[in-house]
Amino acid sequence: MMLAIVSITAHAQVKEFERYSDTKNVTYVYISKFMLQAVGKKAAPSVQGVNLNNIMNKLTGIQIITAEEKSAATRLKTDTQNIVKNGKYELLMQVDENEEKTRIYHREGKQQSVIVMLTENTAETTVIVFSGSFTLNDVTTLTK
Amino acid sequence: MDELNINNIDLNELEQIPIPEGLEERLSRKIDEWEKETLSTTLPRHGEGDRSGSLSLRSKPNGSPHYGGDVRRTERVFSWTAIAASIALLMGLGYYTFTRVDGDAVTAPPLAERDTYHDPLLAQQEAERALTLLAVNLNKGMTQLEKAQTLSRKTEQTLNKQLKALE
Numbered sequence: 001m002m003l004a005i006v007s008i009t010a011h012a013q014v015k016e017f018e019r020y021s022d023t024k025n026v027t028y029v030y031i032s033k034f035m036l037q038a039v040g041k042k043a044a045p046s047v048q049g050v051n052l053n054n055i056m057n058k059l060t061g062i063q064i065i066t067a068e069e070k071s072a073a074t075r076l077k078t079d080t081q082n083i084v085k086n087g088k089y090e091l092l093m094q095v096d097e098n099e100e101k102t103r104i105y106h107r108e109g110k111q112q113s114v115i116v117m118l119t120e121n122t123a124e125t126t127v128i129v130f131s132g133s134f135t136l137n138d139v140t141t142l143t144k
Numbered sequence: 145m146d147e148l149n150i151n152n153i154d155l156n157e158l159e160q161i162p163i164p165e166g167l168e169e170r171l172s173r174k175i176d177e178w179e180k181e182t183l184s185t186t187l188p189r190h191g192e193g194d195r196s197g198s199l200s201l202r203s204k205p206n207g208s209p210h211y212g213g214d215v216r217r218t219e220r221v222f223s224w225t226a227i228a229a230s231i232a233l234l235m236g237l238g239y240y241t242f243t244r245v246d247g248d249a250v251t252a253p254p255l256a257e258r259d260t261y262h263d264p265l266l267a268q269q270e271a272e273r274a275l276t277l278l279a280v281n282l283n284k285g286m287t288q289l290e291k292a293q294t295l296s297r298k299t300e301q302t303l304n305k306q307l308k309a310l311e
Contacts (some may be wrong), residue, residue, distance in 0.1 A: 013286070028260075029260045029261075029270060030249065030258070030259060030260050031259065031260065031261065031267050031271050032259045032268060034259070034262060035259050035264060035267040035271075036267070036271060038264040038267070050275065050276050050279040052272065052275050052276075056197065056275075059271075062270075062271055062274050064270065064274055093281065093285040094285075095281055095284045095285055095288075097284065102281045102284075104278070104281060104282070114264075115278070117277065117278055117281065119277070119281075123220040123245075128274045128278065129272070130275075130278070131196065139278075139282070140282070142275065142278065142282060143279050143282050143283045143286060
């Protein structure tokens, strides 16, 4: 039973990004399904112009990886590009604005769908990984 | 023919019937033999895998008691109990290993599998921030897409007007 619980918890994250939990000069944040569900039970989050209700219950985990130090930021960017390339992710959107570049990648699976958002600017590089059982349609409803 | 009626039997007469010599010893010897046979069929099964003893007991033609079935049932119960106890022990050890606390730090599960936030409110704020960033970037892209679509529509309309004018 314990093994089953551990394997379910482990599956909630995208394994390829887990290595950053123990990397120097990199901040790794993980929010589990249980915590997201606890959030969902509370009052609905209120962010103007963003509808979080639909997708919040479908997420099984969020990983946020941030690197400010230059070499760590470069490594994070290269690693992420390799992960999306090897994992056969599709480029959903690319936004280049002033000194900030954002790439949004998507991979839809039967068991788990993943969205990877890579943002780089002069101050830091951030990778946000959303995993869960959602569809692209659920993602587009975020902006409504 | 006289019928034998149990009510007519005189118990005093029965007690006076002579008992064959050595019957008691023979009976107790037979009981001892059965006991030995039962023990010999239970012990070798684990070591040698010999099932013939228990089978011969079961097929005893002289109506002697069938200990084999009970013994096998008891063995099976003990085997399952042992398996269940082993699983319980392993689960207990696993639970202890995964939840053991060294001072303030929980040793397991591994770092990557642990929630960064223990306070749901902080987790909510961070989740909101992440999702809002995603939504904002998606909005930027969608806005540009809408602009491009509008421009494309206008160009198409202008082109159609010009084509009609040429006709």
